[in-house]
Amino acid sequence: MVAGEFLQEQHVLPGSTPDGGVAEGNTDEDSGYKELSNGSVHITLDPKVLEQELPPPDEKEAMLPGGQNNEALETRLYCKRFAVIAVFSLYSLVNAFQWIQYSIINNIFMYYYSVSSIAIDWLSMVYMVAYVPLIFPATWLLDKQGLRMTALLGAGLNALGAWVKCASVGPGLFWVTMTAQIICSVAQVFILGLPSRIASVWFGPREVSTACATAVLGNQLGVAIGFLLPPVLVPNTADDLDLMGHNISIMFYGTAGVSTLLFLLTIFVIKDRPPLPPSKAQAVLSTGPSEDYSYKKSIINLFKNKPFILLLISYGIMTGSFYSVSTLLNQMIIHYYPGEELNTGRIGLTLVVAGMFGSILCGIWLDRTKTYKLTTLIVYVLSFIGMVVFTCTLNLENLLVIFFTAGALGFFMTGYLPIGFEFGVEITYPESEGTSSGLLNAFAQVFGIIFTLIQGKLTTNYGPLSGNIFLCAWILLGIVLTALIKSDLKRHGVNVSSINKGQAVPTELPSEKASSDVKLESSSLPHETSI
Numbered sequence: 001m002v003a004g005e006f007l008q009e010q011h012v013l014p015g016s017t018p019d020g021g022v023a024e025g026n027t028d029e030d031s032g033y034k035e036l037s038n039g040s041v042h043i044t045l046d047p048k049v050l051e052q053e054l055p056p057p058d059e060k061e062a063m064l065p066g067g068q069n070n071e072a073l074e075t076r077l078y079c080k081r082f083a084v085i086a087v088f089s090l091y092s093l094v095n096a097f098q099w100i101q102y103s104i105i106n107n108i109f110m111y112y113y114s115v116s117s118i119a120i121d122w123l124s125m126v127y128m129v130a131y132v133p134l135i136f137p138a139t140w141l142l143d144k145q146g147l148r149m150t151a152l153l154g155a156g157l158n159a160l161g162a163w164v165k166c167a168s169v170g171p172g173l174f175w176v177t178m179t180a181q182i183i184c185s186v187a188q189v190f191i192l193g194l195p196s197r198i199a200s201v202w203f204g205p206r207e208v209s210t211a212c213a214t215a216v217l218g219n220q221l222g223v224a225i226g227f228l229l230p231p232v233l234v235p236n237t238a239d240d241l242d243l244m245g246h247n248i249s250i251m252f253y254g255t256a257g258v259s260t261l262l263f264l265l266t267i268f269v270i271k272d273r274p275p276l277p278p279s280k281a282q283a284v285l286s287t288g289p290s291e292d293y294s295y296k297k298s299i300i301n302l303f304k305n306k307p308f309i310l311l312l313i314s315y316g317i318m319t320g321s322f323y324s325v326s327t328l329l330n331q332m333i334i335h336y337y338p339g340e341e342l343n344t345g346r347i348g349l350t351l352v353v354a355g356m357f358g359s360i361l362c363g364i365w366l367d368r369t370k371t372y373k374l375t376t377l378i379v380y381v382l383s384f385i386g387m388v389v390f391t392c393t394l395n396l397e398n399l400l401v402i403f404f405t406a407g408a409l410g411f412f413m414t415g416y417l418p419i420g421f422e423f424g425v426e427i428t429y430p431e432s433e434g435t436s437s438g439l440l441n442a443f444a445q446v447f448g449i450i451f452t453l454i455q456g457k458l459t460t461n462y463g464p465l466s467g468n469i470f471l472c473a474w475i476l477l478g479i480v481l482t483a484l485i486k487s488d489l490k491r492h493g494v495n496v497s498s499i500n501k502g503q504a505v506p507t508e509l510p511s512e513k514a515s516s517d518v519k520l521e522s523s524s525l526p527h528e529t530s531i
Helices: 047-053 080-100 103-113 117-145 147-166 174-189 194-202 208-233 241-269 295-304 306-336 341-369 372-393 399-413 416-428 433-462 464-483 490-499
Strands: 034-038 041-045
Touching: 080 117, 080 147, 080 174, 080 194, 080 208, 080 241, 103 117, 103 208, 103 241, 103 306, 103 341, 117 147, 117 174, 117 306, 117 433, 147 174, 147 194, 147 241, 194 208, 194 416, 194 433, 208 241, 208 341, 208 416, 295 306, 295 433, 306 341, 306 372, 306 399, 306 416, 306 433, 306 464, 341 372, 341 399, 341 416, 372 399, 372 416, 372 464, 416 433, 433 464
Parallel strands: none
Antiparallel strands: 034 041
16 A cells, blocks of 8 residues: 555444444443544544554554544644745755856857857756756655755755856866856756755645745746846957956856855755654655665656656646747847847846746645646646747847747746646655656756757757747647646645545545545535545
8 A cells, every 4th residue: 555545444333334324322332432523524433443453553544634643643834944945946046047147148158168059058958968867866865865965965066066167267168167067957956856845845735836836936036037147247248358258257256156155054954854744745654765665666656657657748848948948048039139138138037037926826826726737737728829929929020029928928838837846746646756856857858958959950040930830839739748637636635634624625636435434524525535
């Protein structure tokens, strides 16, 4: 039995009929029953039956609401969770900033280092390339060593890469800046998979989706700042190469100082988990991997999960499209609006900031409704419409229109990221959140590499229109795949069985089989639920 399943054993209580009903007039034995109330759920247990027939308490029973192992089900929320998510979001922000800081001023770095456009594109794509082979050891480390060790590696490598960049200021030192970017890309592997893990182990069931969206928000904000600051800090001074180098060094040293401070904060703030779990779903899981835990088996289980496979592909398409658009935004805008590097950065900022609002709103919506598939599908469709509109208005020679269409595209496309994370955790529970999120990110990186290379080639040879049409076709395929995903909210099913207090259960709640051993009577459940 895995965590999340319900025990189904036949127990006939004294004075009851074989079908579980209680015979009338048997009032003498009524005092021998314990009556437990869990909100609107009323449980009647016979202590003799529990003592004689049920096995000793173990992890399986820890998940049973109102069972005898109440200590294992004790939950609590700690104020420190806000500090944990804040520190993580900030160093994730710096890592995302370092990813996009080259691409948004592509033409300036091409001139400074005397390299081709594709060489600068690889400074962005190296993030995607490094992620794919390293995600498996990274998620293994997260499962075996915990959140703290993974966070320290991410923040530490991020700071190290930033300092190496400070040594790359010089026209002939492109290989040094590439080395530094590789270090930062390795750091990213230990960062991108953490939002869902932090949300699950630190935040309660009514705030977990919002927490995940907030953690993702840091990365999105880093991309936004990466669009905004580099064009301001490093203007195009083609007539003065020394001044250009000085401006680049200011950007690099500033990044290194901030990332070092955040590494120190990570040491003191981020812990593996709070003393008590924040939710029933976390309470039923052991505090660490059990002795018979198999990372290989966990991966196999995920790849046998058909809804998760569909989500992997559809998430990869959407997120890979976002990576491609972000990387090639400078080339698309400059193609139609030469000399508008500063406005290109502002358009990128608009795209990501709008997406940040989309992320938070979607997170709040999911916490309130738990309609994961419906929300995912709607956001996917609106992202497709946004991409089509952005593509059709790119050549109108009106930057204000581009600001508006880019903002609409970003609101839905970037807002999709935390939805995919949380949907993946729901349909794969009780598998590790880090593993499912890591695989989602791995597919996103693979699609990001493929899309960036193909769209970049199409943009160079035929113009931005052809490259964007290519992405639109893939996003349309992603809509079809998303519609085929079967929604089975396993984590929410465990939580709602313990904390539901008279509220309506969402339609995406997984079905539960009935048994006659202990009956739960609740007006809030659409059908009889048994333990």
